Amino acid sequence: MGSYRKWGWGLGIATVTAVSAFGIASWQANAAPGDPSPGVGGMLPKVSDPDPVPEAAAGTGSDALTSTEVDKARAAALTPQLAADARGVTGEAGPEYLSADLGLDGSGREAELYFYDYKTDKLVKQVVDASTGKLVHSYSATGMQPPASPREATVALDLLLADPLSAGFKAAYADATGQAFAGKEGLNVTAHIYKAKPADTGASQCGKKRCVQLIVQTGDGQFINVTDVVVDLSGRKVARLS
Template sequence: MRRTVHRHLGKVVAGTAIAVAGTAAMVAITLPGTAGADESGGTGKAAGSTQQQAADGQGAAPGVVQQAPAEGEKGKGRDPLTDDETQRVERIAVNQQLLNSSENVEGKRGPQRLDVELANPGPSELDNPNAPRRADVTFYDYKDDTVVTKTVNLDTGKVEQTGTQHGVQPPASHAEDVEAAELLLASPLGAGLKADYKDATGNELTSPDQLLLTAMVYKATPGRQSGVFDQCGEHRCVRLFPKVKNGPWIDARDFVIDLSARKVGKLTG
């Protein structure tokens, strides 16, 4: 592996050694920084299969009212949410209406779960050690490119507040990272990524499971991009930073994946 990386080093971009094999390029040491268009980013967060099934809207038949989920293990005060609380919050937040009216990143029924975190107490509850525990759960609805946030009271099991926003792009989830990689690999523009992976490992790249994935949300700068990029910001778009498992980073920063339109494009200039 070290011999492969050193053989192809030849260009330095933003302080990072870049290889030039294929259309994409292998990055030797550090994760590339952002450049170009206005971006907001964050690392994808792996989610357990149970949580992700809840986010994808699996396990509920149309027209069936589910029983309230068991409370399971509970935290106290400002303790972090337990796994049981996280699963319960997701199931409470995705009611039948949201389940049937929304789509996840794969185009399936139900919104895409992005994040679940402990909610801040209200102003009148700051000094109350017995204040109810609440959680904010954030989804992305690919049907209309809407961010949906619900605040769930863990004591009562009820949704206390729902907010929707357009044109807001929180950090991508792990499921979105994987889907972006799937779209890139299926595109002719993914040929360079495959070539670099084979050069680094000697094996064919056929699945995102062969990579460690991080994505950063991409927003188009008005007047600078056109075509596949002009709706990025309204649409859910990302740039991928893939890494060979136990190997080098592969520089795929030139590629933008529009998850809403399910298209892949390449930045120029």
């Protein structure tokens, strides 16, 4: 399973091919091997500090996908059929885009893009060859809930604020800030996926449906506790955990 690498880091220039800068700059910027000077007066020994380079159009080996590669892969992954059939978090046409990365432990440069179809509650995985930009595999399944996107977090907050259960949140906001809640501007919201546990009541559909709990922070850094509330993004409703 990809463990038998044919390349290696040889000495010096032996491996300098596609990435001519690989290893050279940092090697030379460093103390020579055997240099016994660890810095003086409690200073840390030096490490190289290369200037950041502009993001390449295409990555190499285990490099993260570049912006260009992600853009190309997204275009290929969003097939006309998917764009027409699937629905996003607010019900609009097209699936909700969640993430793009190389296969986590693989060795190739294949972009794995994940989308959520709120119409069927299916997680869609589109595998795109990062070098050709072609869609090569497609998979989907229900009952799978990877982390929420920032957009899903924002929509979840909107759903909460529009629900009577937001009274608790607004009271907690007033307690924390000394001011009445006047709107979501300035709030920082993140979301984590909520899946129902056997003892849960009120949100037992979560897991099959896409649900989140929110972490809300005011502009000055205070957390407003809303951990007793679950937002069901699939059903567009809000529940309180018992």
